[in-house]
Amino acid sequence: MSELARPLAEAAERLFAQRCGTDVVASADAGTWPQALWSALEALTPAQLLVSEERGGAGGDWLDACALLERAGEFNLPLPVAETVLAGWLLDRAGLPAVAGPLSFACTTVDLAAAHRQGRVAVEARHVPWAARSAGLVVVGLDNDAEAWLLYLPNGAYTTAPDRAPAGDPRDRVAVLDLALTAPGVSCQRLQGLRHAEVLGRAALLRAAQIAGACRRVLALTLAYTGERVQFGRAIGQFQAVQHQLAQLAEETAAVRVAVQAAANTGDGRWSVAAMAAAKLRAGEAAGLCVRIAHQLHGAMGVTAEHPLHQSTRRMLAWRDEHGAEAYWARQLVQALRDAGAPGAWQAIVAATNR
Amino acid sequence: MLFFRPDFELPCVGASTAGLRSAVRAFVADEIASGRITPRCNSWTESLASDFSRRLGERGWIGYHWPTQYGGRGGSAFDTLTINEELLAAGAPVGAHWIAARQSAPLLMRFGNEAQRQEFLPRIAAGTTYFAIGMSEPDVGSDLASVRSRAELADGSWGLNGRKVWTSGAHLCHYAIVLCRTAPADPKARHAGLSQLIVDLKAPGVTIRPIRMLDGSHHFNEVIFDNVQVPAERLVGNAGDGWKQVSSELAYERSGPERFLSTMPLVERCLQLVLAGPAAVGDIAAGRLLARLMTLRNMSLGVWGALGAGQSPAIEAAMVKDLGTNFERDAIEIVREAMTADPRVAGDDALEQLMADALPLAPTYNLRGGTNEVLRNMIAKNLQGK
Numbered sequence: 001m002s003e004l005a006r007p008l009a010e011a012a013e014r015l016f017a018q019r020c021g022t023d024v025v026a027s028a029d030a031g032t033w034p035q036a037l038w039s040a041l042e043a044l045t046p047a048q049l050l051v052s053e054e055r056g057g058a059g060g061d062w063l064d065a066c067a068l069l070e071r072a073g074e075f076n077l078p079l080p081v082a083e084t085v086l087a088g089w090l091l092d093r094a095g096l097p098a099v100a101g102p103l104s105f106a107c108t109t110v111d112l113a114a115a116h117r118q119g120r121v122a123v124e125a126r127h128v129p130w131a132a133r134s135a136g137l138v139v140v141g142l143d144n145d146a147e148a149w150l151l152y153l154p155n156g157a158y159t160t161a162p163d164r165a166p167a168g169d170p171r172d173r174v175a176v177l178d179l180a181l182t183a184p185g186v187s188c189q190r191l192q193g194l195r196h197a198e199v200l201g202r203a204a205l206l207r208a209a210q211i212a213g214a215c216r217r218v219l220a221l222t223l224a225y226t227g228e229r230v231q232f233g234r235a236i237g238q239f240q241a242v243q244h245q246l247a248q249l250a251e252e253t254a255a256v257r258v259a260v261q262a263a264a265n266t267g268d269g270r271w272s273v274a275a276m277a278a279a280k281l282r283a284g285e286a287a288g289l290c291v292r293i294a295h296q297l298h299g300a301m302g303v304t305a306e307h308p309l310h311q312s313t314r315r316m317l318a319w320r321d322e323h324g325a326e327a328y329w330a331r332q333l334v335q336a337l338r339d340a341g342a343p344g345a346w347q348a349i350v351a352a353t354n355r
Numbered sequence: 356m357l358f359f360r361p362d363f364e365l366p367c368v369g370a371s372t373a374g375l376r377s378a379v380r381a382f383v384a385d386e387i388a389s390g391r392i393t394p395r396c397n398s399w400t401e402s403l404a405s406d407f408s409r410r411l412g413e414r415g416w417i418g419y420h421w422p423t424q425y426g427g428r429g430g431s432a433f434d435t436l437t438i439n440e441e442l443l444a445a446g447a448p449v450g451a452h453w454i455a456a457r458q459s460a461p462l463l464m465r466f467g468n469e470a471q472r473q474e475f476l477p478r479i480a481a482g483t484t485y486f487a488i489g490m491s492e493p494d495v496g497s498d499l500a501s502v503r504s505r506a507e508l509a510d511g512s513w514g515l516n517g518r519k520v521w522t523s524g525a526h527l528c529h530y531a532i533v534l535c536r537t538a539p540a541d542p543k544a545r546h547a548g549l550s551q552l553i554v555d556l557k558a559p560g561v562t563i564r565p566i567r568m569l570d571g572s573h574h575f576n577e578v579i580f581d582n583v584q585v586p587a588e589r590l591v592g593n594a595g596d597g598w599k600q601v602s603s604e605l606a607y608e609r610s611g612p613e614r615f616l617s618t619m620p621l622v623e624r625c626l627q628l629v630l631a632g633p634a635a636v637g638d639i640a641a642g643r644l645l646a647r648l649m650t651l652r653n654m655s656l657g658v659w660g661a662l663g664a665g666q667s668p669a670i671e672a673a674m675v676k677d678l679g680t681n682f683e684r685d686a687i688e689i690v691r692e693a694m695t696a697d698p699r700v701a702g703d704d705a706l707e708q709l710m711a712d713a714l715p716l717a718p719t720y721n722l723r724g725g726t727n728e729v730l731r732n733m734i735a736k737n738l739q740g741k
Binding site for chain 2: 335
């Protein structure tokens with residue numbers, strides 16, 4: 001692990017605990033851009049997190065990125081943190097200069113190699129996080145000769161139509177009708193040594209990390225509520241039927257954290273996509289179960305607008321679908337093993353989980 | 356709690372155990388190819404083969420991480436885990452020595468005296484001496500503090516009376532470690548006055564009767580002790596320390612890879628058929644099995660690493676056991692559906708045989724080693740700070 005993960009997680013936790021209360025999240029969910037929170041977050045330099053120190057970055061790795069995103073997920077940070085981290089990493093990998101400000105990210109099936117040859121590009125993408133509010137957008141396209149391509153578009157080079165995820169986070173529609181790649185600020189580059197599946201896997205891994213953090217939050221909320229709520233003369237947390245669900249909630253929370261940790265720890269190579277697929281798939285399964293349990297144990301209170309539970313649960317349900325839901329990654333996982341020429345499942349599991 | 360700690364790091368096990376892993380794999384493949392063993396699910400409870408255990412012992416693959424003076428090879432705890440993972444995943448018949456190696460030996464290592472260690476551990480490592488667990492009784496399952504078997508010390512010998520049930524393998528084992536009352540029950544201190552004795556199962560006064568499983572198979576027994584004389588030096592540790600010993604044993608009993616690999620031979624066969632075929636919609640079910648297995652292995656490594664570092668990850672082990680045994684049970688259903696719905700998997704004789712053996716015993720997965728309900732109670736109480 002890089003030396004960064006622990007201090008970064010601690011700094012993020014302090015900052016978010018101070019600056020990202022449920023009122024800030026509620027106001028963002030109602031449509032207000034949380035500028036003060038963004039300015040505070042910039043002190044953690046998310047866009048430089050995965051850039052090497054020689055190139056002016058923080059020299060972090062995926063464990064560091066997951067540590068930050070776990071905290072962001074726990075506090076329901078209504079900001080494009082994952083997107084800014086990914087965009088900063090990809091701009092650096094493409095040899096492009098760093099860009100200040102919040103950044104957006106979209107993994108698409110656009111043939112950017114063809115666009116590069118023609119000098120012009122058209123893009124349509126849905127559910128792009130904070131596209132309208134970002135300084136720029138990193139679009140990743142299909143592989144060409146086993147390498148993905150990147151398109152950088154500064155804000156203004158694309159049009160947006162506003163849309164939102166269920167919890168209220170902006171997920172805009174983006175369109176670029178016919179843009180010359182020579183337009184100011186636009187770049188189209190090959191991502192050397194990176195496949196589309198790896199980029200999507202990294203994006204999915206950061207969502208899984210957010211889910212891990214959100215599971216922690218709903219576990220804490222549910223433990224607190226079932227300890228306070230009195231029915232039939234005792235706290236409902238005293239009933240075994242409730243205790244068993246609390247135990248399951250904790251087990252799922254632990255499982256996601258381990259799956260994320262394992263994938264973040266798996267270096268680029270033969271098993272990285274398999275590990276990321278397992279993490280996003282396991283996180284998606286856990287998200288569904290944890291949301292169900294947390295709401296069941298919160299009773300009617302948990303489904304009100306007033307109670308903060310939905311800030312977490314609605315995000316978890318959105319995140320489990322973004323960058324590939326369970327069924328998608330299940331197929332990718334099997335295919336990754338097939339592609340690796342795995343003779344048997346157990347051998348592959350050992351190889352993919354050994355460190 | 357281990358998995359929730361911000362600085363939790365998964366242990367590194369890869370390179371150091373690679374050679375050992377291939378050696379075990381090659382050995383098991385050869386045993387299967389030559390017809391000496393037949394793989395099956397639940398091999399750690401259902402397949403008792405003393406000749407196979409002895410062949411493992413000859414290679415040093417039982418208690419590999421124990422000190423050499425006790426018959427071990429001085430390897431790491433992860434070496435032993437590697438050996439056990441490979442044997443279980445292949446469905447090799449490890450049932451004869453399993454309990455002795457997993458549970459009785461660590462108990463003696465930690466609480467036994469030097470004479471007991473020297474007497475028993477090398478024979479366990481050799482794969483020639485087997486132990487049974489004498490905890491459950493007719494009216495005592497999850498609530499172990501209520502055991503009624505009792506022993507009284509007179510003239511240098513404990514006189515043991517009582518009845519144990521669900522004693523796996525007692526008909527083949529040489530000894531049982533019996534939890535009994537050595538002081539009257541005190542309602543104010545339920546856990547006091549319990550002790551463990553090493554009981555020779557061939558001693559006069561021991562009667563062993565089979566308790567057949569629902570499919571007619573036999574690994575459970577009823578063991579009756581009628582004034583059995585147990586020499587005083589066969590007491591484990593101090594009289595009255597039984598509860599402490601049993602609690603520490605449960606961490607070993609619950610944390611091992613057998614808590615998610617019991618149905619692996621079935622899962623392996625199914626996934627091999629899927630991997631060998633073209634991509635299809637059935638990959639969704641297969642991928643879900645794989646993701647759960649990968650996560651369980653990672654969690655199991657985390658618990659194993661903590662145990663090896665001298666911690667007591669009892670709650671984490673309970674979590675892995677709950678998740679792991681639910682996986683074992685779910686896996687049977689998922690494979691069963693693939694056998695009718697996925698043309699790549701349907702009509703395979705080997706898979707049908709593995710399923711026929713595994714299915715009737717599926718209800719045992721969530722019972723043995725502490726029911727999942729008891730585990731969830733423990734986990735919840737820990738979360739609630741009680």
